[in-house]
Amino acid sequence: MRQRPRLPPWVSLLFRVTLALVLIGIALAGHWYGREGLRDNVDGRISFIDVLYFTTVTVTTVGFGDIVPVSDNARLFDTFVVTPIRLFVWLIFLGTAYDFVLKRTWERYRMRGIQRTLHDHVVVAGFSDSGMEAVRELIARGLDPARIVVVDESESALACAIEMGATTLEGDATRNAVLEAARIARAESVIVAAGRDDTAILIVLTARRLAQDVPISVIIRSDDNEPLAHQAGANVVINPASFAGLLLAGSTRGPHIADYMTDLAAHDGQVALKERAVTADEVGQPLTAITTGIGLRIYRGGEAICFGDPATAALQADDILVEVVKRR
Known part of the structure; x- marks a missing residue:
């Protein structure tokens, strides 16, 4: 089951960015709190900038080795907190890229392919x-x-x-x-x-x-x-209401009239209505002489002419014919 998203796209994007920043903030707070367990191989001092740098590098990559955790607490924090945060952040970035870039590009490509056919x-x-x-x-x-x-x-x-x-x-x-x-x-x-x-x-x-x-x-x-x-x-x-009314009114004249009308319209009926152009060998012949079915009506110049009318005694080349045929 699918529902239309309740939030507009820019709100969804803002939520994902906020979630990523919150996760990075958790990692930053943890590193700052346990900064004594970190070692700077360059100058030996751990400042807030060093912690910020180490957090962003650790969350986005596996680190460069210039700042490393040396205490057990720092290593456990990186193992059980920072590593899951890194995975979640990457999933957020990949999901956002898919939803806002790749998915739309792919849908446009699919749509153009379907339209060509x-x-x-x-x-x-x-x-x-x-x-x-x-x-x-x-x-x-x-x-x-x-x-x-x-x-x-x-x-x-x-x-x-x-x-x-x-x-x-x-x-x-x-x-x-x-x-x-x-x-x-x-x-x-x-x-x-x-x-x-x-x-x-x-x-x-x-x-x-x-x-x-x-x-x-x-x-x-x-x-x-x-x-x-x-x-x-x-x-x-x-007009569905008018058509249903015709069937109901017709049924008062006989119980099988509505059944036959439904038979004509449905795909699984025994007979079917067919509309086609008059063929060359039928030109000049009466409507009753067609062999493909039972001729009911012709359309000539936009006018409907029913069977029995003198105008149906000779079919013309531009006539449109409506007939009842037996369904195969």
Whole structure:
């Protein structure tokens, strides 16, 4: 389990420096108190400067031999007090160097390496319950988890995404720099599940500004905000409450309607909805003549045309077809 550090980095650095100085101060006090057990091989006198010099040299190294402990008490103090202090001080310095220099350098190097390989991936902005279910469904449908980039500010949410195998990026998805770091311009699609409509719409605006041609799907919980999400640039706007209401209303007409709708949407159902472009050999044929599945609807010039409409009697080259296919 991980939690966000409660102290800012400069406070952590100050604490480590203070701890190192306290440990050195303990060694200095001990040497000064037992200075009669030390011998200066240069002038034979032990002053405070000599004790300060001997302490810093002994804590940071094993000493140079110009000042040495000669009494048993001084040698025991160096053995059981100064030596552990030396190890602790070195661990503090090494840990600080790792946290503030090496770790950040290594993370930046890893991030650049991951960014170089990101292409045709799916960016999931927000790892709420809906975002988590979307990632789980994508993986169940065969998408490589490494091609999913989850952007969120919550470390606990990102830890869960990492357990699922996804690539994670900690940050605010409403900011340009964060989405640029996720290489949104090279993404295959974007899923926005921020949990709040205002945040979701702002993410859509930012994403559309950075990636004009990438499909964006967003979850909006208020009917009034659905037009705003479309205006912001979302290709697909999903309202979980409205969809659940449709299923509930449909179930009153028959107990199996909601079950079939769930079957269409889930990865483990017997049938599935598929969207594709009309092939060259299908041009001119009616929608009912396709052999890959059961044609339900075509999209022509942005207009939805349902089966049975006279316009579906002859498919055109630019039509987008929605069909029901049997899942393998």
